Amino acid sequence: MAKIILVDTTMRDGSHAIRHTYEAAQAAAIAEGLEEAGVPILEVAHGDGLGGSSYTYGFSKSNEFDLVRAAASKVRRTKVAVLLLPGIGTIEDLKQARDAGASVVRVATHVTEADVSAQHIAAAKELGMMAVGFLMMVHMTSPEHIAEEAAKMESYGADYINLADSAGYLMPEGVTDRIKAVRAAVKIPVGWHAHNNLALAMANSLAAVEAGAEYVDGTLRGLGAGAGNTQLEVLVGVLNRRDIETGVDFYRVMDLAQDVVDPLMQRPQVVDNGSLMLGYAGVYSSFLLHVYAAAEKFGLEPRDILVELGRRGMVGGQEDMIIDVAYQLKQKGGVA
Amino acid sequence: MSKIKVGIIGPGNIGTDLMYKVFRSKNLEMGMMAGIVESEGIRRAASLGVPVSTEGVKAIAAQKDIRLAFDATSAAAHVKFNGPALKEAGIISIDLTPAALGPYCVPSVNLAALQMEPDINMVTCGGQATIPIVYAVSRVAGAAYGEIVACISSKSAGPGTRANMDEFTETTAKGIELVGGADKGKAIIVLNPAEPPLMMTNTIMVRVKDSSVGLEAISASIDEIVAELKTYVPGYQLRVPPMLEGDKLTTIVQVQGQGDFLPEYSGNLDIINAAAVAAAEQIAAEMLAMEKGA
Numbered sequence: 001m002a003k004i005i006l007v008d009t010t011m012r013d014g015s016h017a018i019r020h021t022y023e024a025a026q027a028a029a030i031a032e033g034l035e036e037a038g039v040p041i042l043e044v045a046h047g048d049g050l051g052g053s054s055y056t057y058g059f060s061k062s063n064e065f066d067l068v069r070a071a072a073s074k075v076r077r078t079k080v081a082v083l084l085l086p087g088i089g090t091i092e093d094l095k096q097a098r099d100a101g102a103s104v105v106r107v108a109t110h111v112t113e114a115d116v117s118a119q120h121i122a123a124a125k126e127l128g129m130m131a132v133g134f135l136m137m138v139h140m141t142s143p144e145h146i147a148e149e150a151a152k153m154e155s156y157g158a159d160y161i162n163l164a165d166s167a168g169y170l171m172p173e174g175v176t177d178r179i180k181a182v183r184a185a186v187k188i189p190v191g192w193h194a195h196n197n198l199a200l201a202m203a204n205s206l207a208a209v210e211a212g213a214e215y216v217d218g219t220l221r222g223l224g225a226g227a228g229n230t231q232l233e234v235l236v237g238v239l240n241r242r243d244i245e246t247g248v249d250f251y252r253v254m255d256l257a258q259d260v261v262d263p264l265m266q267r268p269q270v271v272d273n274g275s276l277m278l279g280y281a282g283v284y285s286s287f288l289l290h291v292y293a294a295a296e297k298f299g300l301e302p303r304d305i306l307v308e309l310g311r312r313g314m315v316g317g318q319e320d321m322i323i324d325v326a327y328q329l330k331q332k333g334g335v336a
Numbered sequence: 337m338s339k340i341k342v343g344i345i346g347p348g349n350i351g352t353d354l355m356y357k358v359f360r361s362k363n364l365e366m367g368m369m370a371g372i373v374e375s376e377g378i379r380r381a382a383s384l385g386v387p388v389s390t391e392g393v394k395a396i397a398a399q400k401d402i403r404l405a406f407d408a409t410s411a412a413a414h415v416k417f418n419g420p421a422l423k424e425a426g427i428i429s430i431d432l433t434p435a436a437l438g439p440y441c442v443p444s445v446n447l448a449a450l451q452m453e454p455d456i457n458m459v460t461c462g463g464q465a466t467i468p469i470v471y472a473v474s475r476v477a478g479a480a481y482g483e484i485v486a487c488i489s490s491k492s493a494g495p496g497t498r499a500n501m502d503e504f505t506e507t508t509a510k511g512i513e514l515v516g517g518a519d520k521g522k523a524i525i526v527l528n529p530a531e532p533p534l535m536m537t538n539t540i541m542v543r544v545k546d547s548s549v550g551l552e553a554i555s556a557s558i559d560e561i562v563a564e565l566k567t568y569v570p571g572y573q574l575r576v577p578p579m580l581e582g583d584k585l586t587t588i589v590q591v592q593g594q595g596d597f598l599p600e601y602s603g604n605l606d607i608i609n610a611a612a613v614a615a616a617e618q619i620a621a622e623m624l625a626m627e628k629g630a
Contacts, residue, residue: 054522055483055541055584086501087525112529113490115498313530320485320539324588327576 003245004209007191007217008034008232009043010261011071012083014223016047016286018266021061024070026264030220031071033256035078037249039232041104041215043081044071047225047286048317049108050082050089050097056320057088057286065100072101079103079130085317086116091123098127106162107153108134110315111141114149121156132191133158136316139169139282143181150182150190160189160215165204166286166316168197168226168279172207179211191215196227197279199271202238205230209244220257221265226285227275233257277303281310290319294326304329338627340620341367343396343427345418346408347377347388349494349598350432350605354406355381356596357613363620364613367402370395393418397425403623404428404616410496411435411503419455428619429455430612434503442515443614444468444564451622456615460504461604462486462525462538463511464611465572465591469540470516472561473585476553478545480583482518484508487526489533492602501525518542536591536603537575544583551580558587568614569607570594 011027027044034042044067046052046060053060072080081104082097083089094105105124107117117133124131133153138146150161163178170178175192182190192208192215194201205216218232233253239246271279274288283306291309295302308325342364344351351369358364369381372392382388389395396405405427407418414435422429431438438455441447445468450456458464466484473479486508497504505523512521528534544554555578565572571592578587591603598605 054524055586056485056524056539087505087527090502090505092502092506110527110529113498113527115495116501116527118498119500119502312534313528315526315528317524317526318485318487318528320588321487321537323539323586324537324576327588 002214003247004239005040005215006232006235006246006248007041007043007081007215008039008219009217009229010219010223010232011042011044011067013047013225013229014219015045016225016289017223017228017269018264019289020046020053020058022067023062024066027067027070028074029260030256031078032074033252033260035075037252037256038247039078039253040247041079041081042071042075043083043106044068045082048088049085050093052088065096068097068100068102081106083108083134084120085109086120088317091120094120094123095127098129102129104130104132106132106134108136108164111135111138111146111149114152117153118156121153121158125157130159131157132160132162134162134164136164136166137284138163138165138178139167139174143177146178147181147185151185154186154188158188160191161186162191162193162215162217164193165195166284167282168195168201168285169282170204171200172203175204175207176211179208179213183212189214191217193217194230195224195279195285196222196229197271197275197285199227201230202234205235206238209239220253220261222269223261223265224285226278226288227271228269274302274306277306281307283310284314284316286316287319287322290322294322298326298330300326300329338624339363339365340403340623341365341399341401342616343368343370343399343402343405344408345370345393345396345405347371347375347381348408350609351406351408352377352380353597353605354408354609354613355386357609361613361617363617363624367399368396393421397421397427402427404430404619406430406432406612406616408432423454430616431455431457432608432612434460434507436507440511440515441615442467442471442511443568443611443618444561445471445515447615447618451619458608458612459511459515460508461488461608462504462523463508464607465536465538465589465604466508466540467511467516468561468565469558469587469589470512470518470542472557473542473544473554474517476557477547477549479516479518479542480545481520481522481543482512482516483522483541484512485524485526485539486604487528487534487537488604489536489601490527490529491533492536492598492604493527533599533601535601537588538591539586539588542585544585547580547583551578554578554580554585568610571600571603572607
């Protein structure tokens, strides 16, 4: 089996779990540790990507370009990536990220809307960056449809395709089918990004690797939206046991998780009831903490809000609709 | 009563919907629908008795009695050809592309100040739906920051929008500042593929400068502008009434289109067209009044 390239997103997806409060010194420390452990790519940005700092997604404590700069200052072999959602971030943001030291951009769209990424993927290539086509919420459509959307991103110039189970909804066989369908449709490598809302992040990541994924996302201590992501240090151990080469130093990545990431966590990264409902109802994981806040404000049960968001088919980036749903539920007397 | 003749450049979905809105207008009538190739839109206009041409802006500029023209093509075409040609012919441009050669126009906010402009720009669909609210807040409580999230159904996001998402976010943000009156603007757009398609929904959040003005005064200002908007977009309504938490004002609006040519869920396309026609009607009313007086 080919070597697996691990992508650490503790400082991007993990940013959701600590409400976008990263500081430059923390970014530098995590980046330094990832470099020493030999992790090939790290991602740093607001959880909703460049330009995500807002009322809707939460304001960042630090300027995200300062975080990129801090991370980039500590790495030599490890590449620094940013996330960009067209409609939130812009090419102007991307240029600033590149100037701050980012050399990879993952351009993320809802799984059925790949064509909105053409402009940004092309711009990334012109800027001399590695460009990744990142399809979110892949549980919402069929493997065949995902393959078509992935092929569009390949045609725009993407260097690899990353599939994200943003709601943590899929079962392992659903992952296998999707990775295989995309592999058959494109010539570029395929990657995988899991959420642990149904406690399947590790099993699903393993299924993705077995189906031919070459890039796998993870975060230290699993820090991420909802119940978090595939726990990176555990993934290194699991892949070691499978004799799959990652080039990552197992002890160093474990130490980094314990010594640097543990102390900055604000809540235990577990499958709490809200996270479980995200996975069960197929709702975008980043909604979780915003749903808890709205439930408290309107005196509602968070699970009712989550189920209604799922029923309405809300997609990534629609955090603003949490208030809409809460308000409408409240009008109806709090019952979904 | 006499009417002012208008031209439409670009016989696609937007141009065709504009034509149906002109048919309903009391001050405007169709002078010509122009494209650059034979198309379904040209054939439809001809079958409805509208003069048509495939000579583009040239044909419209040559019509002596056309006083106003809607440009529903692309930013590049407006900058290179249509804008300059219309200006030379003395025809007022109502520009629906993101070219923005002329000032931004949001009829419920600043049309009165733009009466003499040769070229007015309609910002973006999201801008037409949200800038009036930002303005309604800023005029009574000030606005340090205005943020909007526009959700449109995937089916109503055309290839032009999809190929240039930054144009939407950047232009709308600028409109929030220049027309809405916020010191800083931010715009986010989300496409949702749900079936049946969702109505266009917009969330507006403003950091007010003076929260002591109170929710009641801010709400009254918003209600006033919503009433104004409803005169040209009847399907515009507040989904979530204004809420004030500290200095943060939040409200959510929904835009149901009139279904002239485009489906009702395409409130985004309806509102920019309705705004363009509302602007044209007021400019035409001035023209007619001046002629009557002369």
